[in-house]
Amino acid sequence: MAATIRIAVLGASGYTGADLVRLALTHPGVEIRALAASQSAGKAMADVWPHMRIYPNLPPLLRAEDMPWDEIDAVFGCLPHAASAELLAQIDPRIRIIDLSADFRLDDEHIYAEWYGVAHPAPALMQQAVYGLTELARDSLPEARLVACPGCYPTAALLALLPVARAGLVKPANITINALSGVTGAGRSLKQSNLFAEIAEATAPYGLGHHRHMPEMEQELAKAFGQPLRISFTPHLLPMNRGELATITVELGAGATIGQLRACLVECYADAPFVHVLPEGVAPATRMVRGSNHVVINVFADRIAGRAIIVSAIDNLVKGSSGQALQNFNLMFGLPEDQGLQAAPLFP
Amino acid sequence: MAATIRIAVLGASGYTGADLVRLALTHPGVEIRALAASQSAGKAMADVWPHMRIYPNLPPLLRAEDMPWDEIDAVFGCLPHAASAELLAQIDPRIRIIDLSADFRLDDEHIYAEWYGVAHPAPALMQQAVYGLTELARDSLPEARLVACPGCYPTAALLALLPVARAGLVKPANITINALSGVTGAGRSLKQSNLFAEIAEATAPYGLGHHRHMPEMEQELAKAFGQPLRISFTPHLLPMNRGELATITVELGAGATIGQLRACLVECYADAPFVHVLPEGVAPATRMVRGSNHVVINVFADRIAGRAIIVSAIDNLVKGSSGQALQNFNLMFGLPEDQGLQAAPLFP
Amino acid sequence: MAATIRIAVLGASGYTGADLVRLALTHPGVEIRALAASQSAGKAMADVWPHMRIYPNLPPLLRAEDMPWDEIDAVFGCLPHAASAELLAQIDPRIRIIDLSADFRLDDEHIYAEWYGVAHPAPALMQQAVYGLTELARDSLPEARLVACPGCYPTAALLALLPVARAGLVKPANITINALSGVTGAGRSLKQSNLFAEIAEATAPYGLGHHRHMPEMEQELAKAFGQPLRISFTPHLLPMNRGELATITVELGAGATIGQLRACLVECYADAPFVHVLPEGVAPATRMVRGSNHVVINVFADRIAGRAIIVSAIDNLVKGSSGQALQNFNLMFGLPEDQGLQAAPLFP
């Protein structure tokens, strides 16, 4: 049996950090060697997370500066943007990085500065990053030192769009993405808008006309189409913990049909263990994938002639974040793609 | 003091029927004279509804054929489509009708037959109906014998779209309506898909490319634009009881601006007690109107140039159904528009 | 028509303050003259509360020291304990006070100091307070200057227990109160334990063996029994916004029967517009009273011989807080008991 890979998780007091630990706990090839969480340093995971109560033997939470970098083979970065790049730029190049922040997703530091409001802390490192939408980045992962995991919305949207964009089956004009997300997407920060009583029994859109996942989606779509484009994207917050659904209206390419779009996606994901194009007519639902790394996608005719509706659903914390990070890690280290990720979705 | 108007509610065992009764209970100009619910006939409202436990003196549930029509001035129809028209066609023309079913919303019986799968039971009566989107039908209501209350999705979407369509500020092409609804919109029927455990913690779209509210919206928009059109409409079911939100992307008319759209809506609803165009930049949310007859609307620039996003939120059971019915009733009978509807939204 | 009474609400940025405003908005005898909320001073209610968006003309939020006390007839105190007494002790004795904090519920300042960890800021004022469990304090309210509204748990428990305790139908020993509450009971403060993702899909008890509502319940029960006693009380937090349910096991007094307990409660509340003893066998549920000032109670035989289970349900923000405050206000000022409180429960 192969030696286990020693991992560290930075930002283990956030939802994505905790979900990374949850999944890594049952990954046979991984040893959770160290955990960092600056504001909770000194505490145990059991004190910070209810579902970690039963794991009293996890490593304690450290300050980032106290991490035993010598004993780490791979680090998962679950820190806020800017903080992530600043820290990761300083660690030993021997250590491979799977970053879940926004810091290494964009190719262009100027666009980063424009959307994130700060100069990029590590522009050189930015250039080394592989954009880790796993299914469409598979070849680049084994050699990558630094993988930037996509945002949750881009994961749901791009898995649905990139194959048909590359195949010329849809037009770059007027791509309209409506997305619905569970509240864990907003993080664990103490904001009034995250309180139970403010969220339950209600919904609303946010980031109307301007959301940080826009440039990331436009960047990848531009590569697929071979031309720059602008998309419409409107996310909504829903009264549920997990789950993300993208409902995307597109204009069909000349002569393209709904059947061709479905066939293109079926073929593209034929060997992908986590992406499932549903039988014709079956609508994707977040309950199909809750708690798992799976993705469900389907294509429908729009009532407006010449248009299609593509729908995809993920768990925002798993395929939209920590699960995809682990999937990328597996491919970086030559492990089976689904290791640590085999648990079936949890329903109800 | 004016004599009270004696009302009957048909279908009092459904969510819209019950919400009608809930509102009518505090309407000073109304006497709830009779209630019908075929399958629950013989029971008390207190046995059928938890929140009616405290009103043991409401009239008992009757079969429709046992209703004391002689003692009724106005009837609220909360029955399923087809059943509604069949019954209402038989009652005394003296009795004024506010129908909440789909039976009298469409102008064309052929389109009705196509979408509802049955021949219309009362095509002559169909022609007398006023389409009761209250704010835009105010002049026709005082004389109307039969008012057809709009569907919940059309209410949210058309209040946002009709004024700007009439003003030529948006184009009829590519109107894309994404809508989110609480589960009461699916009714109280015993379907697996309505069970708590199937709905909670999840979301999904339904009726993709084909939903019965489409022809209704297209009919009213065609009148506003002066030409036929097709719209894109995708509803989603959310894990909440009440609330409905429409996120609509439109193409701006030649030379039109976001500011003009907002101004047009502000002006149109200046005297409407229930429709509120929010301050610039504030996103409508269903929590703003829960349990009330109010509507909140706003307009935003889309990231794609030349397009706008219009968002509106209602309570699907109140403004989207029973509240608007009562509002129509008030105007039909010359009562203050907001009588019985003054209660503030319930939050949290 | 009588002149309206000019009210002020202190703490209008909290859930109880907002629910007071919500109810007062439709109270015909009330003018909302001033609102205070120190941390949000300068803002409009519309900026602080989603459901107040549609009321742009409410008075602005002031600092407590800027309140126009000269123009106020009655003040509703919705402040945290200690802060409430400190402020209320300073206002003109002409102004009548309905306090929703814990500051004036206890008779004994030493017990207050023991449970709340601070010396009482206004012990003299404490002695003037009437304990405002409305149905059992009716005679004292018209003359009261200061009414202390009970805690939400004491309201649910004492309405069920006091009549049967006074009648000697239950014993003081081993009264065990298990209670369930929606999260608004925990307030709007920014605590991790109040976040949606921490609360949804889960439950837990809190305050085990030690909760501040204990001395309040023991004080009132001791008066009813004519002897001191200790009770068992365990509250649980539930994933819902509103609603509170108390399930109470008691030992029957010598010779007492379940039927006698029910009859005693029926008789006690025969003329109470808001308290309903349900038909035999019907279990109280919070959905029966949501959003309203109503209370539902019932009595059941326990499987252990000689014991009974009494269950009562309220909306914690209405009868458990702001609604009862308004009910007390009505009786203090000689208004109809249910004014501003007639809206039916909201279900679903």
Added chain:
Amino acid sequence: MAATIRIAVLGASGYTGADLVRLALTHPGVEIRALAASQSAGKAMADVWPHMRIYPNLPPLLRAEDMPWDEIDAVFGCLPHAASAELLAQIDPRIRIIDLSADFRLDDEHIYAEWYGVAHPAPALMQQAVYGLTELARDSLPEARLVACPGCYPTAALLALLPVARAGLVKPANITINALSGVTGAGRSLKQSNLFAEIAEATAPYGLGHHRHMPEMEQELAKAFGQPLRISFTPHLLPMNRGELATITVELGAGATIGQLRACLVECYADAPFVHVLPEGVAPATRMVRGSNHVVINVFADRIAGRAIIVSAIDNLVKGSSGQALQNFNLMFGLPEDQGLQAAPLFP
């Protein structure tokens, strides 16, 4: 590697059946050979369950009479009571049975008839059954042919009570169990009371004074105490999918202390991989164990002298049903106790 054990699941269209399949899918020692669900026979699991969409290769649903019993080593019975015993009495004695119904939990067929309203269909088989509260039945499982898995409430309550009862640390008198359960405990049947809109945002007790889990708990407690007893048990339905919490008040045995109770439980479960006595003062919460087979327990002093409060939390579908069944199966077949059950709890 050992040969896999071929299992069948009867009642795969119910929540417990589906959760059994969910867990078995990742159990390395198990082959899911056959699935039965009479009313859904002929359908695929993917058509009956949203989260099974991604497993199109599961065996199809059969009628019970079409099961390939020759190819089955062990059967999990997830049928309703009476139906379960009737069917299981007919299968080859070679096949080992893990039954999740109520049919084999009671020792006495007369008590069964009294509480379940039917004569027991297989009284002889009843006598062979081992009561499978795993941690307290470990020695009997390897040789058992038929294991009766406890009800969900008894699992939560008895794990907390039996050790301290056996040790004489608590008295048999006045044991009062208040329990809270997610709605999956009510099954997937089409009842109005299971609809989302009836359950969300509300709670209520049910089965007051009379619930079928009472005789089961009394039977096992009577064995522990060495004398018959009656308990008080009041379950409540909560607006959440999964999770069950028991809050139990007990009278301490002569001279017993809270510390002794805790120590007794700590010692009893020292080697149990799934049962965790929490650190002093930490309240059990269902979020600590959601989706997992784990149990968290703790003991607190009651405010009434001489009494304790014991709290335990489980996932009603896992430790309360399918997980415990699989845990029993593992011990019956000499497999590691936690095989197929290692996944960490899912939070949020």
